[in-house]
Amino acid sequence: MGTYSECNLKSFCEDLLISVGMNQENAFVVADSLVKANLEGVDSHGISRLTIYVKRFNDHRINVNPDIKLTEQTPSVLLVDGDNGLGHVVSYQAIVKGTEMAKQSGITAIAIKNSNHFGTASYFCQLACEQNLACIGFTNSPPGIAPWGGKNAFFGTNPIAFGFPTGNDRPVIIDLSTSIVARGKIILAQKQGNSIPNGWAIDEDGLPTNDAEAALRGSVLPLGGAKGSALALAVEILTGILTGAAFGPYVKNIYKEAETENANVGHFFLLLDIEKFMHLSTFFGSLEHLLTEMKEVPKAPGTNEIRYPGERRKRDREHRQLTGIELSSNVEEELIRLGEEYNVPFPKPLSLETI
Structure with a gap:
């Protein structure tokens, strides 16, 4: 280490x-x-x-330099064919183009198909915040969550992310999977030979497991039970159906050697130009007021600080940049x-x- x-x-x-x-x-x-x-x-x-x-x-299961097609369907709708490129590359180009469009129209919806894993959704929200845009991002992924009441993985872990600029280097960044934990954490635990906590996953028989390998053969549990399962379905509709990408069990897993078809992951972003809604100074001032009062709420026993989403990321980043x-x-x-x-x-x- x-x-x-x-x-x-x-x-x-x-x-x-x-x-x-x-x-x-x-x-x-x-x-x-x-x-x-x-x-x-x-x-x-x-x-x-x-x-x-x-x-x-x-x-050749992912194109190293894809020929990405960006089609302005309307002044506020961008359709993207990622040509089976890596999701980071496809989504970056989509966000750059979508930002130009949002600065003109006020809002841009970006529908992406023929993509692959794109890393953290927060990365793209941060890019948007740097341009004073608010961003909502979604992606589907290979089956990882059983529908509520089922035992076999069907939906992806299907993250949802939000980014809101604050006028400084501490944007509000919310990035969460619709599963109780990102499947990548279980993949990492399996790679490191570690067990996983109780309540993260079930095995192929639908039974709770601490074994990362068994969890990867089984299913991650949805966030908040039936509510998480419902959110996973909503993300699947936006990213799989509306984009024309694969959905549910048809999204292929790049970790499986036996699968030779393209993953055809779908992403969906909404970009909002805040200046088209109100003066930036008004937005930043109201948001600062909200966050300040939220952090001043009386703390529960054992809590030293109330943080807003994005603060921990910034502190970890500053710490690791030094150490x-x-x-x-x-x-x-x-x-x-x-x-x-x-x-x-x-x-x-x-x-x-x-x-």
Whole structure:
């Protein structure tokens, strides 16, 4: 287990992606997204994903440099065909184009098909907030949640994300899966040989399990029981049906060797230009008032601080930028092997950089 600098991990990611054929612009976006997830404490969606992405580029299950088609269906509707590209690249281009449109029309709905896993939804919400846009983002994913009352996975974990600019570097960022936990955390636990907490998942027989491998064969539990299952259905309709992408059990899993079809993941974003609704200063002032009063609510026993969504991410990011990103031994070994395969040296841990 070692600790690494943000800069070195980004350079490694970028160089490795370029070595497998990705162009520099796309490689920068993917590296930035992955390492930012690690910085913000979302290690399940960080650099540990690099190995499977590279593998799928090489077996042609994901296009390393897709020919993404962006179609302005109306001044406020953007249709995107990702050409089976990596979701980070497809969604980045969609957000850039959607931002231009939202600045003109006030609101843009972005429907994306033929994509793949896009990392954290929060990354795209943050991009929108930098442009003073509010963002709502959704994505479907391979089956991971059983419908309420069922025992077999049917819906994806289907995250929902919101981003609201605050006029400073601390936007409100809400990013949650409709499952009780992101499936990536179970994948990471399985990779590290760790058990998972009670209440996260059921096995193939519908029984509670602490075994990460059994959980991946079974189902993650929905957030809030029937309510989470209902939200997963709503996301499936937006991202699978409305976009023309795959839905439910037809979304393919890039971790399964036996599946050779394109994943055809769907994403859906709404971008809102706040200036078309009110003056930015009015919005920022009212939002600051709301957040300040929320944080001043009398605290429950054992609570030191009431935080709004996005504060922890920022604090973790600032802390890890100073102290480094810690990687488990399993992830380290995997990345070292990957680097050796493509002649891209994996960086030394911070403690060894001066030796």
